[in-house]
Amino acid sequence: KAGVTQTPRYLIKTRGQQVTLSCSPISGHRSVSWYQQTPGQGLQFLFEYFSETQRNKGNFPGRFSGRQFSNSRSEMNVSTLELGDSALYLCASSLEAVELFFGEGSRLTVL
Amino acid sequence: QQQVKQSPQSLIVQKGGISIINCAYENTAFDYFPWYQQFPGKGPALLIAIRPDVSEKKEGRFTISFNKSAKQFSLHIMDSQPGDSATYFCAALGGTGRRALTFGSGTRLQVQP
Numbered sequence: 729k730a731g732v733t734q735t736p737r738y739l740i741k742t743r744g745q746q747v748t749l750s751c752s753p754i755s756g757h758r759s760v761s762w763y764q765q766t767p768g769q770g771l772q773f774l775f776e777y778f779s780e781t782q783r784n785k786g787n788f789p790g791r792f793s794g795r796q797f798s799n800s801r802s803e804m805n806v807s808t809l810e811l812g813d814s815a816l817y818l819c820a821s822s823l824e825a826v827e828l829f830f831g832e833g834s835r836l837t838v839l
Numbered sequence: 840q841q842q843v844k845q846s847p848q849s850l851i852v853q854k855g856g857i858s859i860i861n862c863a864y865e866n867t868a869f870d871y872f873p874w875y876q877q878f879p880g881k882g883p884a885l886l887i888a889i890r891p892d893v894s895e896k897k898e899g900r901f902t903i904s905f906n907k908s909a910k911q912f913s914l915h916i917m918d919s920q921p922g923d924s925a926t927y928f929c930a931a932l933g934g935t936g937r938r939a940l941t942f943g944s945g946t947r948l949q950v951q952p
Contacts, residue, residue, distance in 0.1 A: 830882035
């Protein structure tokens with residue numbers, strides 16, 4: 729069974745730009761969660777989608793958004809990038825948002 | 840109240856020794872407590888998890904001990920190996936209307952040969 733696939737793995741953007749990250753969950757998993765990992769703040773919850781509906785949202789500004797498609801694939805978008813958005817963005821899939829399986833992440837560098 | 844406090848921040852253990860990492864939480868609504876292992880450049884991998892109605896769970900060399908009254912849980916790695924060198928995160932799931940993991944700050948484990 730294939731794991732969680734995240735693309736791109738690495739990307740560099742400049743301040744003010746926007747970025748879209750993609751996540752393909754494990755086959756059969758309908759819940760997709762996104763987390764931000766930084767050395768200073770650790771792992772922080774962004775949002776969780778289930779069957780194309782956002783069920784939970786973390787304490788991030790509105791510049792961070794996401795969506796889920798009918799095939800359970802998910803994307804997250806960050807607009808008007810700031811230096812502090814540099815982080816590893818992790819996607820996790822699960823059957824019911826309990827046992828989470830993480831992808832390898834997308835490492836975003838904002839210059 | 841959503842915090843999970845993890846200690847120590849780093850840990851050095853000799854090969855064959857026991858590694859112990861501790862976590863404490865405040866929110867009694869948490870109902871699922873997983874541990875994740877993360878290697879450099881990789882995403883966290885689920886190692887073992889426990890629910891609050893169980894005091895201990897063992898899987899191979901990994902054991903979770905859970906103390907509900909003290910609101911503490913710990914990971915024990917028996918017969919630690921150099922391949923266990925990684926960062927370990929405890930986490931807790933649950934809370935009012937919120938199905939999201941709250942992570943501890945992580946413990947960097949180094950097992951010396």
